[in-house]
Amino acid sequence: MASIRDVAKLAGVSLGSVSRYLNGQQLKQANMEKIAQAIQELDYKENIIAKGLKNNRSFSIGLLMNSISSRFGSEVVSGIEKVAEENGYSLLLSGFSSGTQKVDEKIDYLMKHSVDGLIVFLSGEEWIDLTKLEKIQVPIVSLNYPGTQQHADAILINDRQSVREVISHYIQIGHKKIGYISAPQEDYTAKERLLGAKEAIESTTQSVILETYEGDYTRKSGYLGTKQLVEQGVTALFVSNYNMAIGALECFNQKGLIIGQDIAFGHYDYLAQGEQSILPQITINPPTEKIGETAAAIMLERIKQPSMHEKKVILMNNEVLGMVHE
Template identity: 50%
Template sequence: MSSIRKVAELAGVSLGSVSRYLNGHQLKEQNMKKIAAAIKELDYKENIIAKGLKNNRSFSVGLLMNSVSSQFGAEIVSAIEGVMEQNGYSVLLSGFKGDVSLADQKIDYLVQHAVDGLIVFMSEQDWDGMERLAELPIPVLTINSPIQLPGVDRIQVADRKSVAKVTEHLIKEGHTRIGLLAAPQNDYVARERLLGAQQTAAKHSGTVLVTEYGDYSRISGYRGGKKLLEQDITALIVTNYNMMTGVLEYLQHSPDSTRKNLVLAHYDYTSEMAELLTDRIVIKAPTQLIGQRSAQRLLERLNPEVLTAGEDETIDNEIFGI
């Protein structure tokens, strides 16, 4: 069986360097590459139980989220797991399925299972007692949280900026009546997307933003799209993927004159739709990058040498078609 000493000998570094590498410390890039190559060649496996007892760690992190059923959520979770597994950590997943009243109970469950850190994902809705995240004795990171808590790191997606950019583009292209199909405003992300359009339209006299609201469902997209297109809009922004599919179904069955000159902008999981039609604008969240940065930042916090906490990082969406 390979040992840490054999890894050090093959890599040509000290035992201490290998130990620091295995504990997540940053070394010279050249040494890290040598150690990684030696570990792979020797098929070195750490004794995680012994290592955890020695360092008072479980080498697991908690991931609390609303639901993993969406493609958006699944892709981010997959990216988080990938980075964590590469660094010797397992992920303990717990969901509250839209019922934020269960959030405290789920946090207790994860903490009782001795996770070393916690990522709270899809926390668009705040809940009573959310401030307790700042009081937990472990590093905590939130994704798209509506509030910045002291000592809690936060990864934000620049949704307001993205919708503002699309709205500005449409106005410059000569559209004066722009429709917007918004999601329920009890969600932070939905509010950010609506604000991006409202604030941009308000800067341009003569621009009218016609707004309807859906409930994230395909049928609400169908109905909302129908209402908006009856109000003489020439461009339509849809702020949610499921509602977008409903809009597309309505357009498919509507008269050609209804959709002839319509410019459609929407959120999607891929950029493929942007390549099919020249009048299509697609906003896509970089799910892999969001997951990777979330995992990397939490790993940085798990390193006792990292003293900074409560940092806020914003990630831009990708926009195709403008």
């Protein structure tokens, strides 16, 4: 089996240069290319256990989240895992459903496994115990919740602006009664999206009514909400969640409503631009995989430079597709 000395010899560089390369430090580009080629030719496999003992690292990142089964969650995880693996780190994933005690137990579980950093993917805020985060001695990155920014780097999505943009577009093309199906309002993301819709109504000088219905993330609630709002006479509808949007489409189909003719329609989606529906609808697409990649990159930066003190708050933009004048 090839050793680090074999790599250094074949690359024509010092042992220290190879060591610094393996630890993620920047070298001269020519030397980095020589080392990479030598590693490939020798099929060099780094001894992660020995490396971890020497550097007091486990080369693992903990991920705590409560939306593993959603497409949004899975794509974010994919982005985290991609960057982590490229940098020689593994991902230790721990999911939870609800309850502060259960979350505390999950955090303790990850810390007992000596993770080098913790990414917390939040979809609700009722369980957050900031004192728990204060006691954690490794870098923390939180997704979707701004309240942790004193204790952790935070990545947020500009959902409020995206929804405001869509509702403002409906107003500009003449809709006077607009429907909005929200998710439960204990969720930070759901609150931000609904605020965007309300701000669009408040900022116009036109006489426009916003009719709202609170769903529960299910197709059934999307169907029932759409049925109610259509009966209330809305001419445009925006659904703040993909699953509920499927229910809305089923309601349109049952009632014989044609999108783009009988009603304007928009919703959140997670498909690439080439996979979008051919229907004349608006979709807001969060940069799911990019969110994960950014979280992992920040985490690795913190691990490699523990002396960094200023916390980062990164606001990422969605992609709004299909917004054309009717």
